[in-house]
């Protein structure tokens with residue numbers, strides 16, 4: 022993403038603000054939390070932010086993360102355990118730079134960690150690493166997933182056991198550079214796409230081995246209430262990055278960040294492949310440029326994990342948080358304001 026635009030209301034660190042929730046981790050910077058419940062515990066798979074001394078630019082170069090830590094908690098509000106380094110960029114054979122937002126899945130005794138990373142040609146692809154322990158350490162495969170590109174993998178296993186990966190992010194996440202699985206340009210933004218359908222997040226089934234795509238990634242199209250795809254100029258609603266999928270009341274809730282308008286939105290469909298109909302905002306802008314989340318059910322309640330920049334006031338040094346999420350009886354989600362007024 023372009024993380025250079027700090028001049029929004031969302032990022033005004035000078036105003037006196039009260040945050041809805043406290044940071045979950047205070048001794049290192051963490052972001053992009055993908056939460057899952059394994060063996061009755063919550064495990065969190067975030068990015069590990071640090072200050073590499075790289076000046077902010079439109080390419081997101083200052084997000085120069087080089088390892089992952091995994092965290093767990095037995096209860097919401099209880100202590101958070103840091104399980105240490107689970108994967109280091111130096112142990113990934115195809116690595117160039119920048120370990121961005123990861124996610125994880127479990128199948129038949131193995132945990133699969135999916136991670137975006139630039140390859141040696143500076144092109145984002147998605148890798149996979151495995152472990153027998155949800156807290157790692159993880160061992161990376163020798164090559165990225167064949168046919169993968171861009172960033173922000175989010176992996177969802179449906180109630181029928183089929184597993185899907187959603188991925189993609191525009192601007193610094195490079196999704197706009199790809200068409201039909203081929204890199205077709207080196208454009209930095211989607212900004213010349215105003216009256217065309219917006220770029221879509223990608224969705225693809227994973228093979229049973231969890232390490233390969235089962236076919237070509239498809240568009241996870243978001244439609245408006247008239248059944249028309251959202252347009253490129255619709256920056257308040259179009260997909261930008263940071264997707265997530267959860268199933269509620271037999272409907273598929275596709276949730277995502279709008280990037281340069283700093284919203285978390287949701288769109289609902291009848292199939293994990295989409296299309297999804299835009300329904301609204303689920304979280305207003307946090308402090309900091311980026312907004313990225315995950316949603317889980319734990320002990321009968323629903324929670325959203327997210328991040329902001331409460332600890333640092335700097336857009337590339339973030340901290341993860343959690344708060345409750347409410348599904349209304351009519352299928353909508355109650356809007357969360359990350360600040361207390």
Ligand code: FUB
Nearest residue numbers: 084121122262263311313
């Ligand atoms: O953390 C780096 C990038 O920033 C993530 O991949 C995006 O979702 C945004 O949060």
